[in-house]
Amino acid sequence: MADWVEPAPARGRTSFxxxxxxxxxxxQVVALVLVVILGWMFIDNARENLAAQKIATGFGFLENTAGxxxxxxxxxxxxxxxxGRAFLVGILNTLLVAVIGIFFATxxxxxxxxxxxxxxxxIRLISTCYVELLRNLPPLFQILFWYLAxxxxxxxxxxxxxxxxxxxxxxxxxxxxRPLFGExxxxxxxxxxxxxxxxVLVNAWARQRREETGRGFPMLWIGLGLIVGLPLVAMIxxxxxxxxxxxxxxxxxxxxxxxxxxxxxxxxxxLSTYTAAFIAENVRAGITSVSHGQTEAAxxxxxxxxxxxxxxxxPQALRVIIPPLTSQYLNLxxxxxxAVAIGYPDLVAVFAGTTLNQTGQAIEIIAITMGxxxxxxxxxxVIMNAYNKRVALVER
Amino acid sequence: xxxxxxxxALAGALGLAxxxxxxxxxxxxxxxxFIQCGVSQGLPGFSSPDDKGNWTGLDVDFCRAxxxxxxxxxxxxxxxxxxxxxxxxxxxxxxxxxxxxxTTWTISRDTSLGxxxxxxxxxxxxxxxxxxxxxxxxALELSGAxxxxxxxxxxxxxxxxxxxxxxxxxEVIAFATADEAVKAYDxxxxxxxxxxxxxxxxxxxxLTNPDDHIVLPEIISKEPLGxxxxxGDDQWFDIVKWVLFAQVNAEELGVTSKNIxxxxxxxxxxxKRLVGTEGKFGEGLGLGNEWVVQIVKLVGNYGEMYDRNVGxxxxxxxxxxxxxxxxKGGLQYAPPIR
Numbered sequence: 001m002a003d004w005v006e007p008a009p010a011r012g013r014t015s016f017x018x019x020x021x022x023x024x025x026x027x028q029v030v031a032l033v034l035v036v037i038l039g040w041m042f043i044d045n046a047r048e049n050l051a052a053q054k055i056a057t058g059f060g061f062l063e064n065t066a067g068x069x070x071x072x073x074x075x076x077x078x079x080x081x082x083x084g085r086a087f088l089v090g091i092l093n094t095l096l097v098a099v100i101g102i103f104f105a106t107x108x109x110x111x112x113x114x115x116x117x118x119x120x121x122x123i124r125l126i127s128t129c130y131v132e133l134l135r136n137l138p139p140l141f142q143i144l145f146w147y148l149a150x151x152x153x154x155x156x157x158x159x160x161x162x163x164x165x166x167x168x169x170x171x172x173x174x175x176x177x178r179p180l181f182g183e184x185x186x187x188x189x190x191x192x193x194x195x196x197x198x199x200v201l202v203n204a205w206a207r208q209r210r211e212e213t214g215r216g217f218p219m220l221w222i223g224l225g226l227i228v229g230l231p232l233v234a235m236i237x238x239x240x241x242x243x244x245x246x247x248x249x250x251x252x253x254x255x256x257x258x259x260x261x262x263x264x265x266x267x268x269x270x271l272s273t274y275t276a277a278f279i280a281e282n283v284r285a286g287i288t289s290v291s292h293g294q295t296e297a298a299x300x301x302x303x304x305x306x307x308x309x310x311x312x313x314x315p316q317a318l319r320v321i322i323p324p325l326t327s328q329y330l331n332l333x334x335x336x337x338x339a340v341a342i343g344y345p346d347l348v349a350v351f352a353g354t355t356l357n358q359t360g361q362a363i364e365i366i367a368i369t370m371g372x373x374x375x376x377x378x379x380x381x382v383i384m385n386a387y388n389k390r391v392a393l394v395e396r
Numbered sequence: 397x398x399x400x401x402x403x404x405a406l407a408g409a410l411g412l413a414x415x416x417x418x419x420x421x422x423x424x425x426x427x428x429x430f431i432q433c434g435v436s437q438g439l440p441g442f443s444s445p446d447d448k449g450n451w452t453g454l455d456v457d458f459c460r461a462x463x464x465x466x467x468x469x470x471x472x473x474x475x476x477x478x479x480x481x482x483x484x485x486x487x488x489x490x491x492x493x494x495x496x497x498x499t500t501w502t503i504s505r506d507t508s509l510g511x512x513x514x515x516x517x518x519x520x521x522x523x524x525x526x527x528x529x530x531x532x533x534x535a536l537e538l539s540g541a542x543x544x545x546x547x548x549x550x551x552x553x554x555x556x557x558x559x560x561x562x563x564x565x566x567e568v569i570a571f572a573t574a575d576e577a578v579k580a581y582d583x584x585x586x587x588x589x590x591x592x593x594x595x596x597x598x599x600x601x602x603l604t605n606p607d608d609h610i611v612l613p614e615i616i617s618k619e620p621l622g623x624x625x626x627x628g629d630d631q632w633f634d635i636v637k638w639v640l641f642a643q644v645n646a647e648e649l650g651v652t653s654k655n656i657x658x659x660x661x662x663x664x665x666x667x668k669r670l671v672g673t674e675g676k677f678g679e680g681l682g683l684g685n686e687w688v689v690q691i692v693k694l695v696g697n698y699g700e701m702y703d704r705n706v707g708x709x710x711x712x713x714x715x716x717x718x719x720x721x722x723x724k725g726g727l728q729y730a731p732p733i734r
Binding site for chain 1: 504539
């Protein structure tokens, strides 16, 4: 053994395939090329077959006239608009449900999650029942419950429940007065923007002062005063340019005012209460993950329970809460496609439903729809991951 | 979910299948031993399962008639319930052999979906149903109304056209299935529910108090409903087309499931050609010469099929009207068998 000498590696003699780096690059390039070729063959073959069966293809249909009505449109839309416009209306309706649903799901989820850990037996029991009941029933069933059960209990427009004669609740939804913007509105909005900016600056200053000197600052009241007070002064100065158009019962329905359709209410309530049950469990897990020693330490420093929760426990719990919370936000957004069951005009109902059926271009439309959900989900993930990085443990 | 699956099936079928000749549909159907027939998810009179799970209705009987012609056995049919918006994808992807689901024949469907309509089993038109206590007597008084309908139908566009043409305001709420649309209408979400008038007669039976509702007199569209097959197989197209023509011709010649055996001895040349005692017309379709005998014996002629499922003696109580034979002032007319 001792007289065995290892031969010096001869350059260029061993095959380059034995170099792990080169080999992995080559294999990856080969795999990529194969995937691209397969994909291209698939698309080309599909196109050929579609042409052979004389099924229309391409994206030109987006410019054709849609010719159907949509019950809730956030942007201008009429039957003479194009399918592309209907597509946008659908995306916005989906986003509206997603954003508002996520907001309420988070609020309810945090309250219930903290309630699950409450020392009060009744609050704990109610929170537990909430979680176990709502997360164990299928979301479609819950949405149908909110829609059909609650809807049939509502009176018809003629006997609607009036709230001070300004807003009305009936089985056609909730009608509220619509703001009309007269002359001078610009000034009011400008003051409002200024107030928001000022609040943000004061808040930053107050935080810095608190960190340097430990002195608190009544930020909530000052902020409210700025945001409500300043525009109010501007309103008085310009002689109340914003007026309200009251809804009136005419014929079958209310005319004028703004209407929140029952489909939207049912979908948002159904999705946010359902998702909140999962978020509550994430929150509970997060809080439980913070060692009890932290609470004891905070108490021994003289912090009250509320402050301990807010300043010591929650910031540490967020590290555990945020990643699964992101998944729940994504779930809520995707579950919003259950809208089609109750006639809410979301992306799937308007685009992958009516538009698909009228044009028959299933492959294009399903591909676009999947792309939209993918983009929405990725954007949500990116935002939440950025937030996660901010609250993550900073190692010094 | 089902729609997504069929879309993938469609994408897969179109993407992977070699472009070129496939086995003839008739041979495929004979090989598997049954016809896969796409029907509705439950529209009484047209296609709905009874409490034992047996499908009945006009659209169902039509598929049974095709099975009778091909297999001499009207039970060799399997039914796929489809929502309005999933129906064409299921046919394009080859999941079903015939779509017989109260489907309106329009030019765009006939030309851009890769499908062929084979005929008209029911001449229909769109109407409205409304609560009697709304005291509305005409669809022209519906300005401002909320309208419930089913998505993926011609109905949705007809409503838009009707209200626009008459310069009336409206709000349309489109549901995935007719059942949900009817429930929402029953719950008071909408002032009117709209679909084909035959559909109104059927859906009305599902309402809590059917007698509290009336169908408005206006017919706002033409809805010729008929079976559909895929492009690309002319033999199968011919078979499905001629099964209906045979049923209409049988009614016109007075050939029924009761007298078919006597008709085999008939001396009338038209009857003889129909029942196959003269000429070899069935063979031209790739079927046996007894094809019409099988259809009429096992399912009946067009009139029998109509009366049994939607006629005046059924809960739907639909008079023949436009669906009467051309000889009786209706529109049902079939090219001759010769």
